[in-house]
Amino acid sequence: YGNKVLRWYVERGLAVTPVNPRADAIEGLACAASLAALGLDAAGMRATSVSVVTPPHASAAVLREAARLGIRHVWFQPGSEPPDFAQLAAELGVHVLGNGACILVEGAGLLARSKL
Numbered sequence: 001y002g003n004k005v006l007r008w009y010v011e012r013g014l015a016v017t018p019v020n021p022r023a024d025a026i027e028g029l030a031c032a033a034s035l036a037a038l039g040l041d042a043a044g045m046r047a048t049s050v051s052v053v054t055p056p057h058a059s060a061a062v063l064r065e066a067a068r069l070g071i072r073h074v075w076f077q078p079g080s081e082p083p084d085f086a087q088l089a090a091e092l093g094v095h096v097l098g099n100g101a102c103i104l105v106e107g108a109g110l111l112a113r114s115k116l
Contacts, residue, residue, distance in 0.1 A: 002053035003027055005077060008103055009051075012111065019050075035065050042070055049073035051103060056082045067092035078102050 002018075006027050009016035018026040021033045032038045040048060048071050052062050060082035066074050076085060076098035089096040103110075 001077070005051055005053050005103055008107055035062070035069055035071065045070040046072060049075065051075045051077060052080045053077045054080055056080060059085070060088060063088060063092065063094060063096070067094050075101070075103065 003026065006016060006018055006029070010027065010029070016029070017038060018029055018031045019033070019035060019038070020026060020031045023031045025031055035050065038044075038048070050062065050066050050071055050073070052059050052074060054062060056079070059076060059080050063074055063082070063085065066072075072094055074089065074094055074096045076082075076096060078100050081098045082088070085096060085098055
């Protein structure tokens with residue numbers, strides 16, 4: 001499922017870097033081991049959004065890391081939402097999408113309305 005989400009970004013020409021601590025590359029793209037390993041400055045982190053395709057038990061840590069780095073937009077793909085993710089996001093000051101919103105279904109409409 002994560003590969004399909006990654007391909008969605010690539011097929012639309014969007015800048016995307018897969019993050020996976022156990023892989024060097026996914027779908028031919030070099031992986032970063034963590035969000036911090038993206039190597040972006042503060043402005044770059046603020047301009048970054050994260051699409052999460054991890055098991056729920058790992059997703060809360062992704063949300064916390066994103067907040068710590070200044071990333072303010074996180075999209076939990078269906079099934080990746082940690083318990084109480086909306087409350088945690090509010091506490092951390094991060095805008096989140098979740099509860100079933102899937103980029104493969106809703107992404108085209110959201111992209112059309114965005115400034116990307």
